[in-house]
Amino acid sequence: MCGIVGVVARYNSGFFKQTEDSFFQMLYADALRGEDSTGVIAIEKDSRFHIAKEASSADYFASYFKANDDGKKVVSDMFSKGKAWVGHNRKKTIGEVSDDTAHPFLVENKFALVHNGTLFNHKKLADTAVDSHALAIHLQKAIATGQGDPAKVKAAIEESLAEVDGAYAVSMYDQDSHKLYLLRNKDRPLALIECENAVYFMSEALMGMWVLNRNGYATDKMKISAVQEHELITFHLDESNSKVMSREVITPKKKPTNFFQLPWETAQGKATEEVTNGLGQKCTVGGNNAEGVTFCTTQKQLSKFRKKFLGSRVTFWPDDLIEHDYPKTIAQGALKVTLMGGLEEVEYAHNLYASVDLGQLQLRFVEDVLNKKWTGIVDTIECDKSGYLRILLREDSCKPMVPSKVTTPQTNQQKEWKLTIQKQTTEELHTLYESLKFVAEDAWKMTEINRELAFRSSIHNIGEAVARAKLMENGAELKQVEREGKFLYLTEGPEGRIYYEAAVTLH
Secondary structure: OOEEEEEEEOOOOOOOHHHHHHHHHHHHHHHHHOOOEEEEEEEEOOOOEEEEEEOOOHHHHHHHHHHOHHHHHHHHHHHHHEEEEEEEEEOOOOOOOOOOOOOOEEEOOOEEEEEEOOEOOHHHHOOOOOHHHHHHHHHHHHHHHHOOOHHHHHHHHHHHHOOOOEOOEEEEEEOOOOEEEEEEOOOOOOEEEEOOOEEEEEOOHHHHHHHHHHOOOOHHHOEEEEOOOOEEEEEEOOOOHHHHEEEEEOOOOOOOOOOEEEOHHHHOOEEEEEEEOOOOOEEEEEEOOOOOEEEOOOHHHHHHHHHHHOOOEEEEEEEEEEEOOOOOOOOOOOOEEEEEEEOOOOOOOEEEEEEEEHHHHOOOOHHHHOOOOEEEEEEEEEEOOOOOEEEEEOHHHOEEOOOOOOOOOOOHHHHHHHHHHHOOOHHHHHHHHHHHOOOHHHHHHHHHHHHHHHHHHOEOOHHHHHHHHHHOOOOOEEEEEEEOOEEEEEEEEOOEEEEEOOOOOOO
16 A cells, blocks of 8 residues: 655646645655655646655655755745645555655656556566556556657557556656646545645545645535546646646556466466466466466366355455545545455455445544454455456445444553552642653653542542531431542532542441
8 A cells, every 4th residue: 555645736836835735744644555665756837847755754755855955945946836746655565665666756757657556467567676667667658659649648548558457546747748647446546636726636535635624725615526447637737727637537458368367476486387277268377487477267266266255254454445425524424435455365366345334333534444354245256357356345244353433441551650649649749740741751641640639639538528428418328439449438418429538437
């Protein structure tokens, strides 16, 4: 899972502080989707563009970028010359973590791309260490083939996508045509938020809404939409205002294939042999290619697979999600997401989908969906156009394995601190509280001291309790109760409850 964020100014007068701040704050927030590397593309209105990237999280990257002389000049120039910012947060999948493997990837010094997703056949596209780099080379060739003609560019992209196997959401800039493109398939999310002075795009719409709200954008004036599957969004960076963006659906050419691909680990070291699948096609199986070996799967094998999993309950880890029902919120109970994840018990390369209504689950944050185990009943197993298994769960069966409600269990450190302060006098607690005032990491200790002081203030001395109990009209009943691990006596009457620490005998 990686994250993409970006902004395109509607006017040719450069960026405002509002748009600049919104972009970098989205880049910070988007680090939840990937902290291995960070990178940006800064595009000026005359088609000049700058790239900066580093194997560090967004906070370190942005701090260094803005403090560095070159980066500082780019940021300054973008206020008068800027047209678009594109940002990327990487979570490592294929390829090591380094400055070179960080996004964006530059091709022919005139094309830049950022990618969220994982490809299964990138060595067929280009001989690179990172799948995203291969995708950049592949798509740059396609767009260059179109020579700036929109119809030809569209046809070339449709043709090139037939060779792409795997998940992708991309933002790519072509300097020759001075256009910025967005594109995704159904395996990765992407959303748009159109505002009066700029158009923003991001992997998670709710994150984008939150950042824009805190920078002065009113939600009711945002036009929020999902980038649809295979919808080509084109930003015409030489235009301004309403002409800056166009949308059209493309249709990738179908790939004539009827085989599945297995993860390379299962094939490594096996001898190569030629087999015939259930459709009578001859395919090569096995080999030592560490990047991926194509296997054939017969119809009989697929039938056995379906028989094993259809209708059974499976557990999976979601690694991404697609949000729907923009711009409704969880509080409105109408936000649905499609979870995308994987099953550990399935050896075939596959994608898993499960539709979930977050309103029914009462989750506090969309992030609660990720990084938790989910369980659901397998409803459909199919082979898509690229030859990979897609496993869909029945919507009403998909539930998180852990409770959605967030609880904070007491740690041993908290328990020890409570025992410590219970043994101190009230005066000692006040002194201790003052000493902790300016230590941020000790805020939780101050909270516990306040609780202890509040508890003590509710316990009156025995003499006062006896006097009040005798004066109460209609009598008063003494009860022994356990509170905070202590046995206390309680008097209930018109004046409310009075706690005291020892038994009282009324005569």
